[in-house]
Amino acid sequence: MHEVRGVVARSAHAPVTLETVLVPDPGPGEALVAVRACGVCHTDLHYREGGINDEFPFLLGHEAAGTVEAVGPDVTGLAPGDYVILNWRAVCGRCRACLRGRPQYCFATHNALQKMTLADGTPLSPALGIGAFADKTLVAAGQCTKVDPAAEPAVAGLLGCGVMAGLGAALNTGAVSRGDSVAVIGCGGVGNAAIAGARLAGAATIIGVDVDARKLDWARQLGATHTVLSGATDVVEAIRELTGGFGADVVIDAVGRPETYTQAFYARDLAGTVVLVGVPTPDMRVDLPLLDVFGRGGALKSSWYGDCLPSRDFPTLIDLYLQGRLDLGAFVSERIAPDGVEEAFARMSRGEVLRSVVEF
Known part of the structure; x- marks a missing residue:
């Protein structure tokens, strides 16, 4: 079990709080990721406002890049030390869309099975199955897409949702x-x-x-x-x-x-x-x-999600960014600490930023 900081929305319309979060070691099909940066997206605000569902408390954050710390016993193709962008559509490979060669429309995308919790054991609902406003998060291994580690985390993570x-x-x-x-x-x-x-x-x-x-x-x-x-x-x-x-x-x-x-x-x-x-x-x-x-x-x-296939699109777009052909850095308006998310929501609502990015 890993004790980390996380940005939590406990109830609708209430300000978010920075709290102790307990993250389990990865089980079958799961990966533990040390988050290095995570963008502040409108979807996180929708979660805080109760606009997605009412499964409070939420562990917010989902536009993230980080480093794999550990993987479950049956995970292949992913290893500790891999630099990854997190995605919220881990395709199953078995549903009718996947079998037709259209995995971007997968009907059975999946998340980690184990729950992250508050210190008192209260289960958390991770935003879009990710919950990356935290020092570490637990995700399905398929939610990790390896990219070139030369890409700065604050920039790379934005491909995880809105920019993609x-x-x-x-x-x-x-x-x-x-x-x-x-x-x-x-x-x-x-x-x-x-x-x-x-x-x-x-x-x-x-x-x-x-x-x-x-x-x-x-x-x-x-x-x-x-x-x-x-x-x-x-x-x-x-x-x-x-x-x-x-x-x-x-x-x-x-x-x-x-x-x-x-x-x-x-x-x-x-x-x-x-x-x-x-x-x-x-x-x-x-x-x-x-x-x-x-x-x-x-x-x-x-x-x-831009009809994207993360395994195809994330590495390609990162390569274009590193070649100077795609200015992903232009989307980073400011870099903030984890305790600055509530103020970032306000600036986002006023249209003052393209993206605030939390750095860990």
Whole structure:
């Protein structure tokens, strides 16, 4: 048993606390990872607010990189000392999606079976099955993806969730290719990662859309060729004007609201693609004329985790970062200690940062 520090949400809407967490040695199929850095993601805030489920207390944190300390007795392909990024979709290899060669849609992803606990024995629910706002965490071995140790942990860990979601929305789900026109609605961490992905793919026109001028500055730094301040103009008309009157080949909704999805739908070219990567709430509905859906062709897609396959995508993207072709470091707005997570949530909510990163 390992006694570590961890950032815990004990109840909905209450400030998080830094507490003693007990982490067991890894059992079959599990790995113990010493966390070196972990990004502060909106999903962690959703957990704290009770927006995911009510299985409090939660051990927060999931965008992490670290070093494997120990593995369970039956684990192969992973060993102590391996430098890894943690992912929240450890594929099973046996379900109908995996057997069809589509493991990114695995229907039976898994986590560690043993529970981490508070000092009094209260079981913790790890955020996205990871719980990485802690000095050490216990995960399924399949949640560990080995990457080049030359990549700084504060940067590498961001591929664990939000940045991968945005990059994958462009590269995997949207299949952006050379010469395409791309519009991204919502230029926070995920949206700007989609912009970076579109740039990496060779898109000719990349349009960032947001209500916040500061986020549009970030969008330009990460590859946007044009920006639209959405509160001041008609978004659909602005995107059409910037794409020869046709609309964009790919429009990525990184907000996930009915208004932004409707904008995305009408801002694409007639045979264009809409990608929804922003996460809506259960009460949201979209009302579109069915004739318009029929008449525009193209594709309407949802992007889960950027349709990524961690074993394929994480090492490749880290290599591109190390080659200077993908500026992952631009997403790190600040580095904080574990006791700074609550303040980081506030800065994130105010739109002041792309990513705060907890360093251990």
